[in-house]
Amino acid sequence: MCGIYGLVAPSRVPLARPDLVLGMGPRLRHRGPDGSGALRRPHVIFGAERLRVVDLEARADQPFEDPAGRVWLVCNGEIYNSAELRRRCPGYAFRSRSDVEVILPLYLERGVEGLAQLAGMFALALWDETTQTLVLARDRAGEKPLFYAAADGTVAFASEVHPLVECLGLPRTLDQDALSAFCTLGYVPQPRTMFLGVRVVPAGSAVIVQPEGCRTFTYWDPAQIEPVDRPPHAEDELREVLRGAVRRQLAADVPIGVFTSGGVDSSLVAALAVEALGPDRMLTFTARFTAPTYDESSHAHALSRHLGTRHADVVVDEPALALALDTITSRIAEPIADPAVLPTWLLARRAREQVTVVLGGEGADELFGGYPTYVGHALSPGFANLPSPLRWGLTRAIHALPDSTAKVPLSALLGRFAKGAHLPWRERHLAWFGTGLDPAALGIAMPALDQLYPVPKRNSVLAAAMLLDYTSYLRDQLLVKLDRATMLVALEARSPYLDPDLTQFALRLDPALKVRGLTTKLLLKRAARGLLPGRIIRRRKRGMSVPIASWLRRGLLPEAQRLLAPERLRRQGLVSDVYVGKLLAEHAGGRANHARALWTLIILQRWLERWAPEA
Structure with a gap:
């Protein structure tokens, strides 16, 4: 298990600020506190913060590269059929017992079609230097996250959203469609995020970036x-x-x-x-x-x-x-x-x-x-x-x-x-x-x-x-x-x-x-x-x-009143302050249970307050 990140210029243009990319690592260290690593070329950086679960030695820390140095790999997750896949690769020179290292020979043999052979939870990035191809892929159900953003001829990726917006200076433009979906469902469906410039790699799919363009390959x-x-x-x-x-x-x-x-x-x-x-x-x-x-x-x-x-x-x-x-x-x-x-x-x-x-x-x-x-x-x-x-x-x-x-x-x-x-x-x-x-x-x-x-x-x-x-x-x-x-x-x-x-x-x-x-x-x-x-x-x-309903009538009520204050809601223009005031009054007075709606608004207000998106 890891936090993975990277930045790639498929056209081989040197990266302007590689130091900013490497700053994503410390922001993902909570996901992988046991080992860190990075591989660098002028036009590509791959990094990983590792949680050691299978093969606890440093030799299994990521990134991995194949013996010829052609393909790099970072992967967050576990491959449960790695032993079976390893037996199919008797001639490959593995450097560790890591379950994810087997992805390299699988890719060398089958390309992105090999993703269908993986049984596990994973979010991975592969860089193929020969073909100048970046592959970003996720497991079938979407257990492990992977976000990406394109800017100035480069593509950045990370296991979480905040390294992309905090380290790379990406615009924090609010995605209005994602906001409306959140207000309706309580979550944002893939591939959107709340930031317009950041997207999620779809579950069961790979986003393939090459000099001539980007496409999505669905394997499940x-x-x-x-x-x-x-x-x-x-x-x-x-x-x-x-x-x-x-x-x-x-x-x-x-x-x-x-x-x-x-x-x-x-x-x-x-x-x-x-x-x-x-x-x-x-x-x-x-x-x-x-x-x-x-x-x-x-x-x-x-x-x-x-x-x-x-x-x-x-x-x-x-x-x-x-x-x-x-x-x-x-x-x-x-x-x-x-x-x-x-x-x-x-x-x-x-x-x-x-x-x-x-x-x-x-x-x-x-x-x-x-x-x-x-x-x-x-x-x-x-x-x-x-x-x-x-x-x-x-x-x-x-x-x-x-x-x-x-x-x-x-x-x-x-x-x-x-x-x-x-x-x-x-x-x-x-x-x-x-x-x-x-x-x-x-x-x-x-x-x-x-x-x-x-x-x-x-x-x-x-x-x-x-x-x-x-x-x-x-x-x-x-x-x-x-x-x-x-x-x-x-x-x-x-x-x-x-x-x-x-x-x-x-x-x-x-x-x-x-x-x-x-x-x-x-x-x-x-x-x-x-x-x-x-x-x-x-x-x-x-x-x-x-027990959100009772919490909203007791200890959480002052915070709800602060976050859902009429003047704050009027300034934002996202939801009627009269409507929200009615919900809160009825709920606090025990006349109705509006916990689901109020909790959604509280979480949204906390997010807006902390991450300061641009309208």
């Missing part, structure tokens, strides 16, 4: 996989594919742990990790919320006792959340509106005291049908077809339910369902997953639905919604949150459910095997039998939610 498109399979022994096959994915991702020369919540996704990963390594070598970690209705640590402790792991938890209270908020918003040049980034950072900081790598359950909900929205999509046509008086009566009764401080309040779920059930499926998906901000109150043009949610190539709404979440919410929100929160403390997070074999298996399945009636993750729960206690398998999905 999940929409091409048809969800029609109904294997006769699907749960047994799933269990074995998941077992293989976990075992591959346990490869490391450093201690490993698992983030657990007591839910089925992370518990399955933990059980299979213990099966492979034994309980003495496995540590588990969970967040312990002081808000009783949000705390699931007792379930994680029960899992630890069942598996025999060494277990630790971290207390999450309002002071801890405030510290996390200050840290995240001051150090990450992307607005991350998922409140779970805060406990994720707190958990990562605690885990880093004992381990260098953690496994988690990311991807299971999108691939195996875990969200309540999937049940909502299945029920919506029936609800919309009810006689109007009955439908409106039920809607009024739902809206009359009292607000709840529960982690996943039934009143909120039913309210969102009733609000969006009559809409076409993409509109209702946005109503259920979006920020809740009223477009009419925003002083910016809102993006078209096709820009936010391109129509997935699927025959059923259920399959389309799961594919949409895999290619948007997971990629652009959840994986961003996980990478930035963990890498701030140099902790490598791995996601076995995103293993290529497991992902393809899941994408091929008929969605009826995943969601049936009110039951989500049907097949995954069946595969867990014999590995987990029944009480864990039967638990309702809750996720790592944060």
Whole structure:
């Protein structure tokens, strides 16, 4: 795992200020504190800050170059099938045991087509001196980040946004389309960032820069996989594919742990990790919320006792959340509106005291049908077809339910369902997953639905919604949150459910095997039998939610009032101060729950304040 960076002039014009490029390294050292390196030519610089995970010797520090000095490589991530790929290259002179070094002979043999042979999470840059070609590529799901920017005949890249804008002096022009998407979704879909001049390399793709121009090569498109399979022994096959994915991702020369919540996704990963390594070598970690209705640590402790792991938890209270908020918003040049980034950072900081790598359950909900929205999509046509008086009566009764401080309040779920059930499926998906901000109150043009949610190539709404979440919410929100929160403390997070074999298996399945009636993750729960206690398998999905609503009525209220002050909002012209004042007053007074919308605005204001973009 690394922080990588570089600057290239494909036309071989000497770089004007190489010292500015090398300044990106220290700004990425939190991602890789164990070793640094750089390769330089007059027209190209490659650098890396390394977190040593596989082959802990300095010989495995990056950048790598092939024996002839033709091709350079920097890579952030892990290649889980590196041993298999090495066996295909008996004549190549490897200098280390590093898993990523195998990318060099693969590129020399197959070019960018070789990317499809990699099984892992990665963001990489290759420089081919012979052809004057820069290749920037990312893994299939988009687990590892890679940003780039073009200016004055050069192309710069880095693992995070801030080295590009702080070191190279790139304009901080605000991308209005990205801003409108953020206000609608709570995240910015690839390839945009909030800065107009900085872009993200698309997941499953490579950006190829040559003297004659730039093009994008896509080596992985999940929409091409048809969800029609109904294997006769699907749960047994799933269990074995998941077992293989976990075992591959346990490869490391450093201690490993698992983030657990007591839910089925992370518990399955933990059980299979213990099966492979034994309980003495496995540590588990969970967040312990002081808000009783949000705390699931007792379930994680029960899992630890069942598996025999060494277990630790971290207390999450309002002071801890405030510290996390200050840290995240001051150090990450992307607005991350998922409140779970805060406990994720707190958990990562605690885990880093004992381990260098953690496994988690990311991807299971999108691939195996875990969200309540999937049940909502299945029920919506029936609800919309009810006689109007009955439908409106039920809607009024739902809206009359009292607000709840529960982690996943039934009143909120039913309210969102009733609000969006009559809409076409993409509109209702946005109503259920979006920020809740009223477009009419925003002083910016809102993006078209096709820009936010391109129509997935699927025959059923259920399959389309799961594919949409895999290619948007997971990629652009959840994986961003996980990478930035963990890498701030140099902790490598791995996601076995995103293993290529497991992902393809899941994408091929008929969605009826995943969601049936009110039951989500049907097949995954069946595969867990014999590995987990029944009480864990039967638990309702809750996720790592944060008590933002109550925090906004107590300790966070003064900061919300400062950031959302009417004069500040009027000066910016981004959102109606009257509208926001109404939201804040109703929420603070307990008359309504506007936590999602208010939190989005707070995160946006923190980002604007810290990173000072130009209009």
